[in-house]
Amino acid sequence: MHDMSAQPAxxxxxxPQGFIKKYVFSLDHKVIGLQYYGLALAAVFIGMVLSWLxxxxxxxxxLSIPGLQLFSPNGAPGGVITPEYYLSLMTMHGTIMVFFVxxxxxxxxxxxYFLPIQVGAEDMAFPRFNMMSFWTTxxxxxVLIAAFFVHDGPPIAGWTxxxxxSSVGGISGPGEAMGQNLWAVSIALFCIGQLLGSLNFxxxxxxxxxxxxxxxxxxxxxWAWFITACIGLLAxxxxxxxxxxxxxxxxxxxxxxxxxxxxxxxTLLPHSGGSPLLWQHLFWFxxxxxxxxxxxxxxxxxxxxxxxFTRKPLLGGMRVMIGCMIAIGxxxxxxxxxxMFVSGMNPFxxxxxxxxxxxxxxxxxxxxxxxxxxxxxxxxxxxxxxLFCLGFISVFISGGISGFFLAQPAIDxxxxxxxxxxxxxxxxxxxxxxxxIFAGTYFWMPKMIGRxxxxxxxxxxxxxxxxGVYCIFMPMHYLGLAGNVRRYASFTDDYLVPLIPVHxxxxxxxxLTGAAQLIFLYNLIHTRxxxxxxxxxxxxxxxxxxxxxxxxxxxxxxxxxxxxHQPPYEYSVEGAPADHIMQTDPGPVAAH
Amino acid sequence: MGKFFAVLLxxxxxxxxxxxxxxxxxxxxxxxxxxxxxxxxxxETMVASGILFVTSQFVLAxxxxxxxxxxxxxxHWPGGHKPVVAFAIILVGLEILSLSFVGSKVWASMYIAxxxxxxxxxxxxxxxxxxxxxxAGPDGVFGGIHPDKINDGNGxxxxxxxxxxxxxxxxxxxxxxxxxxxxxxxxxxxxxxxxHNFYVPELRIQQDIVPGIDIPLHFTATKxxxxxxxxxxxxxxxxxxxxxxxxxxxQSEYDDWLKQQSGD
Numbered sequence: 001m002h003d004m005s006a007q008p009a010x011x012x013x014x015x016p017q018g019f020i021k022k023y024v025f026s027l028d029h030k031v032i033g034l035q036y037y038g039l040a041l042a043a044v045f046i047g048m049v050l051s052w053l054x055x056x057x058x059x060x061x062x063l064s065i066p067g068l069q070l071f072s073p074n075g076a077p078g079g080v081i082t083p084e085y086y087l088s089l090m091t092m093h094g095t096i097m098v099f100f101v102x103x104x105x106x107x108x109x110x111x112x113y114f115l116p117i118q119v120g121a122e123d124m125a126f127p128r129f130n131m132m133s134f135w136t137t138x139x140x141x142x143v144l145i146a147a148f149f150v151h152d153g154p155p156i157a158g159w160t161x162x163x164x165x166s167s168v169g170g171i172s173g174p175g176e177a178m179g180q181n182l183w184a185v186s187i188a189l190f191c192i193g194q195l196l197g198s199l200n201f202x203x204x205x206x207x208x209x210x211x212x213x214x215x216x217x218x219x220x221x222x223w224a225w226f227i228t229a230c231i232g233l234l235a236x237x238x239x240x241x242x243x244x245x246x247x248x249x250x251x252x253x254x255x256x257x258x259x260x261x262x263x264x265x266x267t268l269l270p271h272s273g274g275s276p277l278l279w280q281h282l283f284w285f286x287x288x289x290x291x292x293x294x295x296x297x298x299x300x301x302x303x304x305x306x307x308x309f310t311r312k313p314l315l316g317g318m319r320v321m322i323g324c325m326i327a328i329g330x331x332x333x334x335x336x337x338x339x340m341f342v343s344g345m346n347p348f349x350x351x352x353x354x355x356x357x358x359x360x361x362x363x364x365x366x367x368x369x370x371x372x373x374x375x376x377x378x379x380x381x382x383x384x385x386x387l388f389c390l391g392f393i394s395v396f397i398s399g400g401i402s403g404f405f406l407a408q409p410a411i412d413x414x415x416x417x418x419x420x421x422x423x424x425x426x427x428x429x430x431x432x433x434x435x436x437i438f439a440g441t442y443f444w445m446p447k448m449i450g451r452x453x454x455x456x457x458x459x460x461x462x463x464x465x466x467x468g469v470y471c472i473f474m475p476m477h478y479l480g481l482a483g484n485v486r487r488y489a490s491f492t493d494d495y496l497v498p499l500i501p502v503h504x505x506x507x508x509x510x511x512l513t514g515a516a517q518l519i520f521l522y523n524l525i526h527t528r529x530x531x532x533x534x535x536x537x538x539x540x541x542x543x544x545x546x547x548x549x550x551x552x553x554x555x556x557x558x559x560x561x562x563x564x565h566q567p568p569y570e571y572s573v574e575g576a577p578a579d580h581i582m583q584t585d586p587g588p589v590a591a592h
Numbered sequence: 593m594g595k596f597f598a599v600l601l602x603x604x605x606x607x608x609x610x611x612x613x614x615x616x617x618x619x620x621x622x623x624x625x626x627x628x629x630x631x632x633x634x635x636e637t638m639v640a641s642g643i644l645f646v647t648s649q650f651v652l653a654x655x656x657x658x659x660x661x662x663x664x665x666x667x668h669w670p671g672g673h674k675p676v677v678a679f680a681i682i683l684v685g686l687e688i689l690s691l692s693f694v695g696s697k698v699w700a701s702m703y704i705a706x707x708x709x710x711x712x713x714x715x716x717x718x719x720x721x722x723x724x725x726x727x728a729g730p731d732g733v734f735g736g737i738h739p740d741k742i743n744d745g746n747g748x749x750x751x752x753x754x755x756x757x758x759x760x761x762x763x764x765x766x767x768x769x770x771x772x773x774x775x776x777x778x779x780x781x782x783x784x785x786x787x788h789n790f791y792v793p794e795l796r797i798q799q800d801i802v803p804g805i806d807i808p809l810h811f812t813a814t815k816x817x818x819x820x821x822x823x824x825x826x827x828x829x830x831x832x833x834x835x836x837x838x839x840x841x842x843q844s845e846y847d848d849w850l851k852q853q854s855g856d
Contacts (some may be wrong), residue, residue, distance in 0.1 A: 025813045084829035158826050164803055165786045165828060172786060173720075173828040238615045259804025261739035263751075264720070264785045268740050276787055303738075310659075312666045318671035342789070347703035358688040365680045368648070373676055374714060375655040376724050377667025382593045382660065390656060397648045401641045408691055410698035411634050413798045414619065417789065417824035459593075467600070474608045478617035479783050483793035485824045488832035493820050495620065495793070502617070572666040 008153075017555045025135070027127035028554060033113025034448065039134075039141060040105035040437075041517050047147075048514050050093040057081045057089075057499070059507035061490040074174075075153050083489035084174045084258040086283075087156035090487065091175075094159030095183065097430065098290065100141055100189050105555055106297035107232070107436045108137070108197055115201060116509050116547045118222045120210025120562045122555045123201035133196035137506070147175075153182040155357050158487065160287065163257030163279040167249045168271075168411035171264045184247045193241035194232050201229035206360050210544075212564035216318065217583065219543045219568040223322050224300020228293050231329045235289040242282035249274070258566035262550055263348070276337075284336035291429050292332045296325055296575070298436030299367060302389050304568075305443050306371060308541040309386035310378030311579060313569040316370045327363040331356055341409040350409040357407040368393065370410060383539070384458025388439035391466045392432055398470075399427025402477065417487070420480020423473045431469045438465075445524070450533030450551040457523040459517060468513025475502050540580055543568050547584050594660015596655040605646055612642065623797040623819070623840070625812040629698045631796070636694070640687055683690035702797075707810035708776035714769065714780045717750050718788035718801040721830035723821060724749040727764040728852060735760020742784055752785075756819045768837040772846035773816050781807040792838055800825050813840040 012337050016022045053506055056063055064079035075085030116124055123128045137545060147154040149525050157166040157177045170177030205226040210217070218226075235307065245256040257279045258271035303321050307313050316323060337345065337353030380386070381449065402424040415421065438461075446452050484491070484499050537546040544564070548557050562584050570581035614774055616756060669676065715726035715734055728734050735750075735757045742751035752760040771777050781790060781801040790809065791798040799809050823834035841849060 082829075083832055087826070087829065087831070105849065150821055156826075156829060157830075162787055162826065165826065168785075172770070205848060211741050240780070261784075262803050263739055263742040266743050275804060277805070312668070313852060315669050316677065320673055342798050344805050345801045347699070350699060350703070351692075354695070355688075358692060361688070362681055362684050365684050369676050370673065371681050372651055373669040373673065374651070375659060376669050377662075378655075378659045379662055379664075380594060380656070380659050381667060382597075388595070390597065390652070393652055397645065399644045399654070404641050404687075404691070405634065405637050406711055408633065408637065408695040408699075410695045410702065411637060413699075413702065414630060414634070414796050417796050452753060463661075467604070470604050470608065472641050474604075477609075481619055482617040483619065485631055485791070485793075485822075487826045490832055490834060493822055493835055495820060499617070507803065542645075 001543070004559070005181075006278060009116070023266065024177050025131060025211070027131050028124070029112050029116050029124045029127070029130060030448075030556075032130050033109055033111070035134050036104050036112055036137070037109035037136060038253050038340070038450075039138060040101050040109055041524075043100035043141065047093050047096040047101060048517065050089045050096070052511060052514055053081060054086060054089050054093065055503075055507040057489065058335055058491075059504040067245075072100055072153060075108065081489075084156055086454070086489035087158075087487070088154040088175050088179070091156055091158050092144070092154050095144060095187070096141045098159055098294070098359035098517060099187065100144075100428065102294035102433050103194065104137065104291070106301065106440065107228050107293060108133075108194070108223060110221075110301065110437075110444065111201060111236050111297065112197075112224050112442050114444065114545055115222050115225050116204055116208065117548070117552060118219050118543055119205060119208060120213050120544050120557070120564060121204060121208035121380040122557070123302075124200045126200050127210055129196045129200050133193045133200065136189055137193035137402065140186045142195060143182050143189065144186035145187075146180045146390065148236075150178040152177050152180065153179055155183045160283055161246070161278040161279075162283075163246070163249070163274075164259075164262065167246060167257040167274075167276075167279065168262065168264060168269060169250055171267070171269075181250060182245050184250070184372040187242040188240055188247070191236040191243065194236045195240070198229040199235070201225055202233065205229075205561060210562050211279070211545075214564075217483050218316070219298040219304050220318065221297075221304035222323055224297050224303075227325045227329045228296045231289045231296070231317040231332060232293050232335065239286035240284060242279065242286070245282075246279070252431055254305045261318045264513050277340070277343060277345060280340055281336070284339045285333070287339065288336040289329075289332040291425070292328055294429050294433045294438075298392065298433045299325055301436045301440045301443075302371065302392050304543070305385055305439050306374055306389050307569040308539045309381045309383060309389065309570045310374055312374065313371035313372055313571055315376075318569075320370055321367060322390060324363040324367040328360060331360045331363070335360060338407060338412075341412045347409075354407055354409055358404070359406075361400065361403060364491070368397060382459075383442065384453065384455055384462055385442035385539075386438050387466075388442065390436050391462065392435040392439060393447050394466075395435060395469060398474070399424060399429070399432055414483070415480055417485060418480035419476040419484045419486055422486050423476035423480060426473050426476070427469075430471065438462075441524070443539065444545070445527065446534030447545055447552070449528050449531075449588075450534050452534045452538060453527045453531060454523050457519055461519045461523065464566070466514060466520070468509055471509035472506055472513060475506055478502065540581050542566070543572055544583055547582055594656050597639030597660065598653040598657035601649055601656070605649040605653075609642060609646060611769055612638065614854055620794050621813040622794060622796055623813055623817065624797065625814055626698065626702050627794075627796040629701065631767040632694055633691075633698050639692060640691075654754040702811075707778045709809065711776035711778035711810055712771065713778050713780070714771070715750065715767075716779050716790065716801065717748065718781070718783045718823070719744070719785055720828045721823070721834035722751070722767070723769075723788075723790075723823075723834070723836035725766050725769045725836075726750055727766075727850065729764055731759060734761040735763050737782070739784070750782075762854070764850075766853065768839055770819060770841060770846065771813060772843045773813055773840050775808060775843070776812050779809045781809060787825045788823045788827050788834065790814055791824045792819055793821050794812070794819045795838070796822075798824060813838075816840045
């Protein structure tokens, strides 16, 4: 491939002085990457506590949770969660997790930190955009969290905010006044932040590669962030105007999503001409690609890390995995209607959306087989990072296979909006992506903070989490098959009451698995200040981030302009003097 | 550590499939004409997916077992990646083709095929957080819906105008859906406020009810009995409690019931 970057990147700014410029309003992509990671870390623990509260309520609806009434006197009088507060917790859990964790950590967090380093650049193409991107996202997070503290509490319309529940204002339910406004403003801001970030990722990948870093020599993680940025640029450019239309419907009396003739609380609403399905189309045209924004970086991270611990390149090399990721990114824009099989849209379109949905399983299956095939004949090294990679493969298989059911409209008419769907998307999108984040954390944290994480605690964290997620999410498939509807605050229907013991089991599993995450938090905090210092290349890996110090200096390579001579995964090359060849190694290019 | 991981993975896989194989928690028996086709489709998908799930988890476990402690020369997958990619495309491709063809047929019979012209029409109105059902009455004609007349306070859930609309005068409005067995039913679904859903697991039917759109839905119940109709689309604070009953009666019982309602 043509080398477009004969001139090494010129640094746009000098090292900052003072705490504020260095650590707060920093232009350094590494600090911004850590800021995104830190924001995601705060968000994931908030989201997890919300899920604990939800799970407790689902198992024991009348349980009084001590102290909760102090946090929300209306939502939890006497510490007992009301049905509407359950919906608030659910909405906030979904929104926080999807946007501020699954988008922030694997894409914006690791991507910001490592994309410039992996291509040999000194920073992102637009450092000021980068800083704006983080701080816009940060404000978006504060605006969302503010919904907990407004009079009628957070919105209750779910992370999908379906109109008309979300679009007619406070008349539709508690949390639908100021709470839903804050939600829409927060997500609109989030979109702006992501658009700035995506532009930056794309420009940096295309323009700032160092000498010899051809596209074909970019690590798969960089490829994944690049493809994700392309997906994100389209997806968030769709959600942003959708949120603006929602805000207008709610505050300016427009009727984009509100049809004529709606009667709420015996009051005829003055809207006319809108369609609730328009929101669903706009939302899912973003929402389905968003699933891949969460998981494609995971593909890249796993494909990048696995070779270091199998000591061999990925089966199929770079091309197959890049092809899979591009195919998934492309197809992700053709399948949004599979969320809407029962929505009332034209039933012919269900078949049109079903076929590409099933086709998308082909690149996903190929990618999985490439990972599996890479373990064959490997010298496996078990570390916390490699365990989470192997765990990723397992949970991705488990989550992917249930997609076969939901992709078929005829079966979806039974399973739609049941816990089967909850199980599916948690396994394939949430748990798999989180496993990718954990693998990335254990792998890269030595580079990011210059200290080695504790491997014993890391492995304990893995075993408890791996068993835990299966205990939480596998039984949800059974609930879904029994017709257990999701988004119910409690189960009072005759046919749902016998399923409550299963919910109790899931709740206990969720509490224990959540508690296991405290081991991770302790490990991370302990490592930051007291962990043993990390060498430059602790995993004997080959890409450019391992050719600099841990942590890297301000300009990433200490004034050196690296020249790349090798593909990114030269492990166990026949006839090579060492078991791995660094990308900067000027030796003869390997034969394969 | 590799052997421990492999054994754990196999145990997890076996425990995961056990409740599926034994139908420990499963779909309730289907009571609609198209239900067995949906079940058949789901069963076939379950067998194919189950084999894929168990095989791939076992292969993963097997590789982790075999190469967890392997210190010899690195081996590459015999034959390279091309046969693997071809295998995946053919295997998954065939699965997709068969599922799409058969599945689309089932879907078409439910949603694309025209309802039986002799179907019994019932109008459904959904609102926060209840369902109401309307029968045309002796004249066989539904009165028009006037949103400005909708008033829960005086029980006018459909917004009927019996003073000016003759057809509306004999309309029967009730809180549960009573239908005759083995008779094609055509529902027209309306919502007056939020998106709701008409879900009867036993009928294998789930359909959103969207304000501003009148959505037709047809089915034939094949067993008499009483089942729950539940809302599956988040519609507000009382969403979890929104339900009604479906009563499927024999034709004679249904006729008696209808007569009783008209008499009131």
